[in-house]
Amino acid sequence: MNAILIDTDVGTDVDDALALALAACWAAVDLRAVTTVTTNPRLRARLARKLMLLAGRPDVAVAAGCGPTLLRTKPGLSLGHEGQGILENSEDGQDFHPEHAVDLIVDTLRNSPTKPTLVCMGPLTNVALAIIKEPFIVERLERVILVGGCLSAERMGGGEFDIPEQVAHMLEHNLNSDGEAAQVVWEAGLPLLLVPTDLTYRLWFDEAEVALIGSGSSPLRQALHAACEIWLPIFRGLTGGIGLPETFARAYLHDPFAVALAGNPALAQTRPAQVMLQSLDGQLRTREIAGGPPNMEIVTALDAPMAKDLILRCLTGTCDAADEGMG
Numbered sequence: 001m002n003a004i005l006i007d008t009d010v011g012t013d014v015d016d017a018l019a020l021a022l023a024a025c026w027a028a029v030d031l032r033a034v035t036t037v038t039t040n041p042r043l044r045a046r047l048a049r050k051l052m053l054l055a056g057r058p059d060v061a062v063a064a065g066c067g068p069t070l071l072r073t074k075p076g077l078s079l080g081h082e083g084q085g086i087l088e089n090s091e092d093g094q095d096f097h098p099e100h101a102v103d104l105i106v107d108t109l110r111n112s113p114t115k116p117t118l119v120c121m122g123p124l125t126n127v128a129l130a131i132i133k134e135p136f137i138v139e140r141l142e143r144v145i146l147v148g149g150c151l152s153a154e155r156m157g158g159g160e161f162d163i164p165e166q167v168a169h170m171l172e173h174n175l176n177s178d179g180e181a182a183q184v185v186w187e188a189g190l191p192l193l194l195v196p197t198d199l200t201y202r203l204w205f206d207e208a209e210v211a212l213i214g215s216g217s218s219p220l221r222q223a224l225h226a227a228c229e230i231w232l233p234i235f236r237g238l239t240g241g242i243g244l245p246e247t248f249a250r251a252y253l254h255d256p257f258a259v260a261l262a263g264n265p266a267l268a269q270t271r272p273a274q275v276m277l278q279s280l281d282g283q284l285r286t287r288e289i290a291g292g293p294p295n296m297e298i299v300t301a302l303d304a305p306m307a308k309d310l311i312l313r314c315l316t317g318t319c320d321a322a323d324e325g326m327g
């Protein structure tokens, strides 16, 4: 089984919560630790901890990490709804791990008998700081799955939406939110696997699928459903503000896909590539250099129906079993 660590900005977009539930409940991955990053990291740690408890996984250590970016050059994204639908009172999730996220990442890697996979679902501040603090961790990772980057605006629209180049890069959150941290991660010599967001924007739960998650009585499913319902109108407002149609605002599965891929590599086609970071118009952009010496693997295609089926089946089946103490 694949040992995994997750670094997440759970709480803003709902996809991190779905991904954490998947990782906690799915037998194909062995979730060892969860660390949180970006503005309000302690609130995000409470959320992750609560999700682990709802999933019947009190054994998974959850630690809070960096709020500000590595060089404190940018405010993080926090919209005010974080925690709603999942945290019920001020005590909920407070018993997360006392160590800082960076130390939990380092200690988990130092003590792991096998090389785990690190799944990065948020800005890369914690990961960059962990590398700076303890460079040995680079050798202790089997793979680092990065959710982020945009390699094709056209592919992001999928023939359904006409997304201008600048808007496509605006929709890329993780690398853009802490460019200096991304640069550290880029240059560290890690075994990176990039899951570009222009591909994961082609994977989402429709309204019926969101409703299906809420149709179960388990507290975990109820919490996930509530978080989806809270997020979607907020996302509609955000994407409307940058000129995208209402229909674009869906429950996208960026982060759940990364977990699914950690447990089942057959969900994607990958190849080596050279991907560089470039600053343009205040944005951090990812660009593949054709023919350049590879610095990572990139996902070039994903099996959306198979991935969605796996994620949905786990969230509506195995998660129930976990709630009942059978997981």
Ligand SMILES: [Ca+2]
Binding pocket: 008, 009, 010, 013, 015, 016, 121, 122, 255
């Ligand atoms: Ca995320």
